[in-house]
Amino acid sequence: MKIIIIGDGKLGYNLAENLSKENNDVTIIDKNPEALKKAGEYLDVMCIKGNGLSTQILLEAGIKEADLLIAATASDETNMVCCLTAKKLGAAHTIARIRDPQYADELDKLKADLDLDMVINPEQAVASEIARLIEFPPALNIETFSKGQVVMMEMKVTPDMSIVNMSLNNISKWTNAGILIGGVLRDGSVVIPNGDFVIKRNDTIYIVGQPSKVVQFCKRIGIHVQRIKNVMVMGGGRIAYYLAKYLDEMDIRVKIIEIKRERCIELTELLPKALIVCGDGTDESLLHSENLTSMGAFVSVTDKDEENIIAALMAKQNGVQKVIAKINRANYTIAINNMGINSVVIPKLITANHILRYVRGLQNAMGDPVDALYRIMDGRVEAIEFTANEHTKFLDIPLKDLKIVKDILVASIVRKNEIIIPHGSDVIKADDKVILIAKDKKLTGLNDIVELGV
Amino acid sequence: MNYRMIAKSIGTVLCIEAACMLPSLLVAFICREATTVPFIVSMLITAVAGLALLSIKSPISRLYSRDGFAIVALGWIHISVFGALPFILCGSIPSVIDAFFESVSGFSTTGASILENVEALPKSILFWRSFTHWMGGMGVLILMIAILPSVNASTINIMKAESPGPSPGKIVPKISETAKILYTIYIVLTVIQVVLLLAGGMPLFDALIHAFGTASTGGFSSKNTSVAAYGSVYIETVITIFMFLCGVNFTLYYMVSKRNFKTLLRDEELRFYIGIVFTAIILIVLNTGGTVYRTIGESIRYAAFQVSSVITTTGYSTADFSIWPTFSQVILILLMFIGASAGSTGGGLKCIRILLLAKIIKREIAKINHPSAVQTVKINGRIVDEETLSGIMAFFFFWMLIFALSVLIVSLEGKGLITSTTAVIATLNNIGPGLGSVGPMGNFADLSVLSKLVLSVCMIVGRLEIYPIMLLFTPSFWKRGNI
Numbered sequence: 001m002k003i004i005i006i007g008d009g010k011l012g013y014n015l016a017e018n019l020s021k022e023n024n025d026v027t028i029i030d031k032n033p034e035a036l037k038k039a040g041e042y043l044d045v046m047c048i049k050g051n052g053l054s055t056q057i058l059l060e061a062g063i064k065e066a067d068l069l070i071a072a073t074a075s076d077e078t079n080m081v082c083c084l085t086a087k088k089l090g091a092a093h094t095i096a097r098i099r100d101p102q103y104a105d106e107l108d109k110l111k112a113d114l115d116l117d118m119v120i121n122p123e124q125a126v127a128s129e130i131a132r133l134i135e136f137p138p139a140l141n142i143e144t145f146s147k148g149q150v151v152m153m154e155m156k157v158t159p160d161m162s163i164v165n166m167s168l169n170n171i172s173k174w175t176n177a178g179i180l181i182g183g184v185l186r187d188g189s190v191v192i193p194n195g196d197f198v199i200k201r202n203d204t205i206y207i208v209g210q211p212s213k214v215v216q217f218c219k220r221i222g223i224h225v226q227r228i229k230n231v232m233v234m235g236g237g238r239i240a241y242y243l244a245k246y247l248d249e250m251d252i253r254v255k256i257i258e259i260k261r262e263r264c265i266e267l268t269e270l271l272p273k274a275l276i277v278c279g280d281g282t283d284e285s286l287l288h289s290e291n292l293t294s295m296g297a298f299v300s301v302t303d304k305d306e307e308n309i310i311a312a313l314m315a316k317q318n319g320v321q322k323v324i325a326k327i328n329r330a331n332y333t334i335a336i337n338n339m340g341i342n343s344v345v346i347p348k349l350i351t352a353n354h355i356l357r358y359v360r361g362l363q364n365a366m367g368d369p370v371d372a373l374y375r376i377m378d379g380r381v382e383a384i385e386f387t388a389n390e391h392t393k394f395l396d397i398p399l400k401d402l403k404i405v406k407d408i409l410v411a412s413i414v415r416k417n418e419i420i421i422p423h424g425s426d427v428i429k430a431d432d433k434v435i436l437i438a439k440d441k442k443l444t445g446l447n448d449i450v451e452l453g454v
Numbered sequence: 455m456n457y458r459m460i461a462k463s464i465g466t467v468l469c470i471e472a473a474c475m476l477p478s479l480l481v482a483f484i485c486r487e488a489t490t491v492p493f494i495v496s497m498l499i500t501a502v503a504g505l506a507l508l509s510i511k512s513p514i515s516r517l518y519s520r521d522g523f524a525i526v527a528l529g530w531i532h533i534s535v536f537g538a539l540p541f542i543l544c545g546s547i548p549s550v551i552d553a554f555f556e557s558v559s560g561f562s563t564t565g566a567s568i569l570e571n572v573e574a575l576p577k578s579i580l581f582w583r584s585f586t587h588w589m590g591g592m593g594v595l596i597l598m599i600a601i602l603p604s605v606n607a608s609t610i611n612i613m614k615a616e617s618p619g620p621s622p623g624k625i626v627p628k629i630s631e632t633a634k635i636l637y638t639i640y641i642v643l644t645v646i647q648v649v650l651l652l653a654g655g656m657p658l659f660d661a662l663i664h665a666f667g668t669a670s671t672g673g674f675s676s677k678n679t680s681v682a683a684y685g686s687v688y689i690e691t692v693i694t695i696f697m698f699l700c701g702v703n704f705t706l707y708y709m710v711s712k713r714n715f716k717t718l719l720r721d722e723e724l725r726f727y728i729g730i731v732f733t734a735i736i737l738i739v740l741n742t743g744g745t746v747y748r749t750i751g752e753s754i755r756y757a758a759f760q761v762s763s764v765i766t767t768t769g770y771s772t773a774d775f776s777i778w779p780t781f782s783q784v785i786l787i788l789l790m791f792i793g794a795s796a797g798s799t800g801g802g803l804k805c806i807r808i809l810l811l812a813k814i815i816k817r818e819i820a821k822i823n824h825p826s827a828v829q830t831v832k833i834n835g836r837i838v839d840e841e842t843l844s845g846i847m848a849f850f851f852f853w854m855l856i857f858a859l860s861v862l863i864v865s866l867e868g869k870g871l872i873t874s875t876t877a878v879i880a881t882l883n884n885i886g887p888g889l890g891s892v893g894p895m896g897n898f899a900d901l902s903v904l905s906k907l908v909l910s911v912c913m914i915v916g917r918l919e920i921y922p923i924m925l926l927f928t929p930s931f932w933k934r935g936n937i
């Protein structure tokens with residue numbers, strides 16, 4: 001596909017990197033030559049210096065033949081106008097990043113008026129991700145499939161867990177929980193395990209199954225799963241705003257700590273149910289006076305990565321069970337992985353995943369539609385959901401008779417309301433939703449999972 | 455430094471070179487020449503060396519800018535060395551140094567020869583000589599990028615190091631597509647020319663040789679007297695036009711194929727290039743008309759051919775310009791330095807650099823009038839950043855420095871000022887013939903081994919635009935874990 005990205009920022013670069021790796025023709029437009037330099041050196045993309053609003057620049061980038069334009073500049077208004085111009089000039093699809101909460105309520109109208117195909121609000125996406133993590137405390141990360149019927153949870157194996165040194169076959173016999181361990185990250189290398197694989201301590205495992213079954217499994221192996229009732233949020237930006245709204249829907253009480261008085265006053269108006277505290281979130285005495293130790297979760301979402309990390313570490317030391325930090329620079333994750341912060345959310349990756357899912361869907365217009373796509377373990381593994389249809393070549397054939405490509409795992413089959421963790425005798429039927437886990441592959445349809453010529 | 459990846463890339467290039475010997479082998483086979491066996495042996499040696507290097511396993515495939523430069527520099531030295539094998543094994547050029555010189559001259563599209571009587575050579579050897587031109591014209595590594603499926607983003611560093619011009623870039627987002635487009639344009643130009651030359655009554659073999667020499671702006675001919683041997687106005691006109699066309703930035707042809715004529719007409723470098731060509735032709739016509747040549751028509755014929763030949767750094771000749779008046783000779787020497795456009799197959803300093811240098815001078819003068827004025831140098835309406843400008847000035851100085859040092863070494867021979875100077879100019883700028891005893895009717899055979907080596911280095915340095923080769927001479931380049 002021919003894709004034009006306007007704005008070579010954190011999101012623009014990440015999208016360009018992933019989309020060009022997936023064999024698309026990517027052109028990046030940015031006003032700043034310094035930003036383009038890195039993209040030009042490291043990525044197989046075309047860089048054009050100029051204003052993405054200018055018709056001439058868009059034409060130079062080949063807007064007429066473009067399949068997709070993604071506007072990801074810092075300004076919402078620029079993004080909207082870029083998309084509008086691009087559509088008029090002949091771009092087939094447009095995606096705009098629109099992040100101002102003022103527009104959030106009018107998004108549907110905007111989408112229709114500007115003829116946008118997709119609107120992405122990074123802060124809202126991050127907030128919804130954090131809300132899901134809070135809803136499900138043991139998870140380091142959690143992704144949902146088939147409208148929440150199946151979840152994939154990332155979990156760290158600690159030495160005190162009873163599954164240490166057990167093989168997967170034994171684990172499933174012993175717990176009898178009806179879940180599947182679909183991926184293991186050990187010392188930086190990624191494994192799609194089979195039944196004989198033995199779990200060691202400090203592995204990061206990915207568990208797939210029904211939410212209730214996953215909770216059962218967690219209890220069985222000795223993790224306390226307690227519903228979180230109150231959350232402290234440090235930083236009162238847009239993410240905090242959306243997060244407070246989500247948590248309110250979940251009946252969780254929210255306490256926001258924000259340093260700027262004016263913003264605090266604004267927030268009291270926007271979020272009448274939340275408690276707004278004016279102060280410095282890295283000040284330990286303030287956190288204590290606000291009962292940090294009795295909080296179910298602590299979320300740090302200021303715009304400074306370092307403050308988020310430090311505050312999260314302080315919260316962890318004070319015994320908060322669930323600690324989540326937002327980090328803008330992805331290269332920090334490796335360094336902070338072992339510090340004890342439960343979860344780290346990276347806005348640009350979340351946003352990029354949303355857009356990639358959409359792009360993959362566009363590419364598959366002819367094949368199977370992608371219902372969900374998550375890239376886990378630094379993007380080396382994909383968990384992807386397809387719906388089987390009449391084009392699927394292996395309907396009603398038991399899985400054990402199929403020659404499934406190496407490093408692909410059929411993780412779950414959702415048949416209406418029934419969730420199947422597949423075994424050799426299970427079959428895929430039409431209209432089933434199939435969740436796959438694949439390492440180092442780019443699946444475009446269900447038919448890709450069986451070897452050719454079979 | 456990613457040594458394994460560099461070795462692997464050189465291995466690939468050698469395998470491609472071995473494959474490129476096939477057409478010559480075919481010629482040897484068809485003409486039933488005794489060179490068949492030597493060609494097979496050369497192919498085997500090259501392929502074995504290539505495969506040996508290719509079998510090296512490299513855990514990291516990422517290439518940085520320095521790796522790209524190293525691959526290009528070492529790759530070119532290797533193909534030149536292995537490219538000399540057929541000359542030595544066939545016995546056509548027994549001396550190793552001479553064979554290396556001829557091979558370098560071929561790949562760098564210079565066209566300087568140490569052979570006194572080319573017509574006596576086997577056809578397969580002549581074909582190989584011209585085919586090296588054709589491979590070197592667009593670049594062997596760009597060929598590698600075009601035909602290999604596994605090209606990652608960092609390959610751009612190889613392309614940047616091999617393509618001529620101050621800021622080579624992509625035409626389309628994907629680097630492998632860009633390389634394919636460039637080669638398509640190149641092949642199309644070559645094929646059209648072969649057809650036109652055949653239409654003019656040239657035999658197929660000669661037409662191929664001259665099309666290779668023209669498209670790559672190389673200049674090897676199968677005749678001792680070069681293109682003059684045919685004495686045909688039609689053939690000369692075809693070659694003149696195609697030399698001119700191959701000195702134009704190939705990106706512009708892509709624009710034309712996309713019906714984007716605006717970019718073509720507005721391109722400042724193209725206008726500058728056309729302007730220089732026509733000015734030079736008019737001046738030479740005025741200078742030679744009525745004196746060297748009796749009629750203006752004759753004068754235009756020879757002047758147009760020679761100007762196109764020299765500015766594009768091809769080096770074909772129809773007239774012995776060493777008997778032209780001094781004024782005309784000096785014009786030719788200046789054209790030699792200017793060279794063709796960036797992104798073409800030609801050599802020299804490149805029109806765009808000269809144009810930018812002129813603009814820098816203009817700005818310096820304007821600064822005296824308005825010391826506080828903010829002035830930027832623009833090309834095609836876009837600002838050229840200061841880093842690029844200072845890069846061009848450094849490049850110009852470096853070019854002149856290498857020119858001066860090479861002249862100094864070559865002058866040890868005592869062949870006279872004109873011969874020594876123009877021999878260096880003709881090789882550094884990848885033209886071929888100079889003036890004096892290395893003029894269009896002479897050759898480089900009489901020079902000493904030292905001079906031939908220096909001139910060989912000049913040719914590669916000129917083709918790769920200095921930096922890749924100079925990198926090999928920096929000590930820190932060879933140290934592991936260099937800082």
